Amino acid sequence: MTVNKASERQAIPIDPIDPAVENALGSPSGFYSQLARIKKMTPTQRKKAERDRQRNRITIDLSKDIEDILDMFSESESVPKSQLTVFLILLGLQSLEEKGSGSISWAKQPSRGLRYLYELPLPDLPPKLAVKLEDFRRRKK
DSSP states (O other), X not given: OOOOHHHHTOOOOOOOOOHXXXXXXXXXXXXXXXXXXXXXXXXXXXXXXXXXXXXXXXXXXXXXXXXXXHHHHHHHHTOOHHHHHHHHHHHHHHHHHHTSSOOOTTTOXXXXXXXXXXXXXXXXXXXXXXXXXXXXXXXXX
């Protein structure tokens, strides 16, 4: 006796949900909507999404001056802003280690907020850099 495998694997028809019930349940959870989106992707798109997911990204609040300075240096040196940022952070960390202590306790001040005990007062921009920044902003407009 031969069994028709195609008939065994047919999806069960589901009646549409009553609008009142659907409204009470709300939207499906993020997991199921994500599965539906992944199902529609091509294999190449899935690989790209996986690579993007594995990238390490953070969000940092930067002042407009700092952001413009990063733009200015990345344009003048023809390097990506993210690589320049990482390079400058590593230079700062290396300088901190060379001082011997590896600590920033000398710069900490008590915080008035509840989340952190300390805050770091930011130094002013060096005057030469401030002049370069103003020139850059004028050219950018």
